[in-house]
Amino acid sequence: GDSVTQMEGPVTLSEEAFLTINCTYTATGYPSLFWYVQYPGEGLQLLLKATKADDKGSNKGFEATYRKETTSFHLEKGSVQVSDSAVYFCALSSGNTGKLIFGQGTTLQVKP
């Protein structure tokens, strides 16, 4: 069945460092891909999405490109801030019900 694999955390970076969180997927067909962020004590927020190959999703300085050839959707940010500390989830969705398959989540800690 469909699945999502994320890099293990926690990821610890200094402020203004470059961030990459790897995400790869297995799916039949052509899924939509998502990144969600969960700040402490809150629900998941949709960060960005891409619905077809080579699409780039972007929001709040974060980017991810849908790479069909490598079945990947890596999350990047050029300069992280302390306020970016959170758990990041990669997810895919097939069909139009919106059912999401999540990765296990990656904790990001940014230190001043």
Added chain:
Amino acid sequence: DAGVIQSPRHEVTEMGQEVTLRCKPISGHNSLFWYRQTMMRGLELLIYFNNNVPIDDSGMPEDRFSAKMPNASFSTLKIQPSEPRDSAVYFCASSFMGQGSYFGPGTRLTVT
């Protein structure tokens, strides 16, 4: 739009009691999802509805759990009787045509 609304935000109850969690999805969304999040098991999909009809309840842990969606603007998740291992954060999310799910703030359930 107010986003997905969940109530209560916190619930503390004794083992054996009935617990009802409530969700109001975003107006116009056609799919609704109930998730449970714990440190041990991460984020689990319990059940989802499409156009108010339950589509997949394979994630519901036991017969003690039940969910209903009597109309497009309201859903409940009921646990009867509750047990300490049901303690978790329960999230409701809604989606329109698979374009990404929007999560509520969650209900933190503690069963003593």
